[in-house]
Amino acid sequence: MTIRDTVIRTLAHTNWRLALPALVLTCGSLIVQAASEDPEVVVPTASPTTAAINPAGVVTPAPGTAADAASGVVKAPIAAVAPPTAPQAPAPVDEPLMKLPVNARHMLVIDDTGRVLMAKDADTVVPIASLTKLMTAMVVLDAGQDMNEEIRIEDADVDRLKHSRSRVRVGATMTREAALELALISSENRAASALARHFPGGLAAYEAAxxxxxxxxxxxxxxxxxxxxxxxxxxxxxxxxxxxAAAAARYPAIARISSDKSSAVEINGRPRELRNTNHLVGAKGWDIRLSKTGYTEEAGRCLAMRMKSGGQTITVILLDADGSAQRLRDAAAIRKSLAKIAAA
Incomplete structure (x- = not known):
């Protein structure tokens, strides 16, 4: 029923003086309803938060609410009485990017200035699986050990927690550099464990580092x-x-190794080909400068990646996606949206 029909029916059946208050309320209600159902009515959203990256690679996100982060969508703040403040220039709002749905339960996308382009429950503590190996690599490189020194895979390096498969047998020998490539490119758990065991001072010193x-x-x-x-x-x-990821990117060895589509290392003196666990590395249209994937049952599918887009370095973090395909689709959707922004 239109507003006009409602007015005519009301006047026809009721004394107009008595009907006037109800008529005003009815018209107001219908107008509000029509506006709410109009697809062209847009509710403005708040500007995205910003963050800063200091020279050490530390990203400090601006404050936000847990509810906003969990939803993955930037929401308009609830109006409240507050003392007047000096006007501030809002950060640019990118509606297509800010509203982009992703499967990963926790996500962050930032540019090389530290501006948060997209976030979803980014401050919740969750397992990160093999993304840990970025930290392992940094600590190992910080120790300044001889990367050509041979290390040995021992029984202590066997995974007895998850019983994950390995391409490296107990007793195998390789250089420290080869073990680092195995850990970063193939996410080889035994190699990462051996790197920590051969840390100066042993595991205790590694943990302290x-x-x-x-x-x-x-x-x-x-x-x-x-x-x-x-x-x-x-x-x-x-x-x-x-x-x-920002800190790891400052290590040329980590950036180079983790962004290689494939590599060859010697294990027991024989060449072994490695392929990056992130299938986007080396793919057409992708310029990935650092990458690490992760998976455990508790962590889901994870990805830490830095890539070039529109002349900037973009950091993409995806935690707890439902599967490898979903993780790749999330990354592809983010890249597509960034390309549209750069072209606009």
């Missing part, structure tokens, strides 16, 4: 219990994984 690195990067919600990421006690947030 990791704790010091966590403090140095200002990670207050990150806890790493082992060098592989197999333990569900290896936890962090999407926001802090972005800090880890």
């Amino acid at each position: 990791v704790a010091a690195k966590i403090r140095a990067l200002g990670l207050t919600h990150t806890s790493l219990a082992d060098p592989t990421g197999l333990s569900p006690a290896n936890t962090s947030t999407a926001a802090e994984v972005a800090r880890i």
